[in-house]
Amino acid sequence: MRRVLQFLLAATLAGSGVCSAQIIPWSEPPVLADGEKFPTRPRASRRAEKISPEEIPLRAPPAAPDVSLLGLIMGSLLSPASLTLSSFDSSAGSGSVRANTSWVGQVTQNASSITVAGIAGDDNGWGATGLSLDASSMTFLAITAQRDAGNLAPSVFIQIEDRTLRTKVYSVSTSLFAFGTPTTVHVPLAGWTIDFGASDIFGWSIGGGNVGDVAFRLTFSDVGFTTSAIPEPSTYAALLGLSACLAVAWRRRALGLVADRRRASARR
């Protein structure tokens, strides 16, 4: 999806003419004769030419950058579609402790999170079933959690189940969750496979994915799917470049129009 958006961005820029880049061919630097100084400015770049007022090209007033287009593109990048599995609040559908796991009696329900403590081990101890969710267009699994003191479990596991109980499992290192601060980690789904019903998610569970032998101490705030992770540095760079291009184009156009008007008035 991100690749598609980047393609759209490039196509939009090329089609609108907002910013056009030219490739300047590389040439060998000139060899200077003895005593010759290298010119500090290009020799023919500032030569003024007299033209008649009729020759002044008609230009439209410099338009402000198309912020609506930019906003649309940035909005699609920064506000991806999402599908919540659980917000870990006390509402129905946020899941519950799974029976016969080490989490029974070890989970504290907070206002908008759950804290796993006590003698909870690293098995999948929280989850929900009986759902009907279409995650076929989703590309990332997003988990928001924080590590708490005493955690020894090395990984967090999410098990997703379709209606026929075929499963997909994703794991992420607990070290990616900061101590005491909720951190959102995005796990790429790497595409749904033919043998899984991503359009009919029936259940899920979260935990250490183990058979339960070390302490699991985390606080979960949110888990769900999304169509895009937070923009990567390359995406930010593209957006920055786009903004710079728009600003430069707008500025040059404005300066060009002022110069044209000055030349025209000088000729008069």
Next chain:
Amino acid sequence: MHLSTVHRPLSSFLRLLPAVLGLLSSALCVSASAQHTSRPVGFLVQTIPAGQTSSFSVPFDADLSSLAGTVGRLTAVGPNYVENASAGWTPGAFSTSAAPYFIRLTSGAHTGRTFRIVAPAHTATRLTLADDGLDLTTLNLAVTTTTTTGTGYEIIPGDTLASFFGTTAGGDTLVVQGAGDPLGADLVQVWGGAAWLNFYYNTVWARWARDTDTITDPSRNDFLLRSDRGLMFTRRGTTPLSLAVVGRVLATPQRVVHARSENALTLLATMQTGDITLGALALQTSDRAAGWRSSAAPADADQLLVWSGATWYRFFHNSTAGHWQRVGDATPNRDDFVIAAGTPVFVQRRTAGTSAADQTISFPAPGS
């Protein structure tokens, strides 16, 4: 199966000679036309004590299907399909949920690797396969051309909860204890990759169900039991349960796919028809498992878990000592630890693998 010696008078032997020769010649003809040898059949009885939980797997293949074209060679391979131009399969016959089938490769570098045949329904020449997230073309499987011999395969029936443990339907036999709720019934646990999926036979609904299911949830009769995976069985009945399984012994080493995300666990059937030691299983060797991580520190080493009857024994290969060792065990060398026939093992890899070879483990051929 066993052989016994029988002494008969010579005259009796001469009278039987034509029949014996006839049988031999017909057997040779069948063998030549099918171009493969029949495999020995074995059986295994596993007993689950009352009130206890056992690990369980079936180290045999089911009988060859009576459907046509179950043995052959590949003529084409696509991202998620294989073809045999002369197979003549009955379209859709191998890809129903009630009667699942697998295809096992029997020659080439990926011998022993098994794929499930899935929807969309196959044609007379093409099978769509669950490819474990891999592009099958990356396996570089040989296909039959005028100059090359294609990768051999065999199609083997799979099992479901209903086909393996039975139901209460007319003409069928339920071999486990069912009940109206999961607390009173024998429990079958299948590892979903990070958590157990718990099943029982609901006698009120007259079908297999998950422990969290309600009456409106779908039947779990057709839930697939992969032959290369193990399961856990909790006996809630007041008497021990002995499960006898009959099947064909594997002729090739079993090459199974396992999870290679960080610290992921997979419950694998080793397909061993006899007991085998950790040293003989030798997962630390490159021809069994790619990139097996041995270490003197258990937290850094790949691990193998075996159910002891009440807890999981964790083993790792100590690279410094050069042998298998139990985590937290004062007696270090566990190369001679015996894994009983039919016992599945959890395999936990510490790091992710990327290639097709990284994701498989090759167990020894039974009897090798």
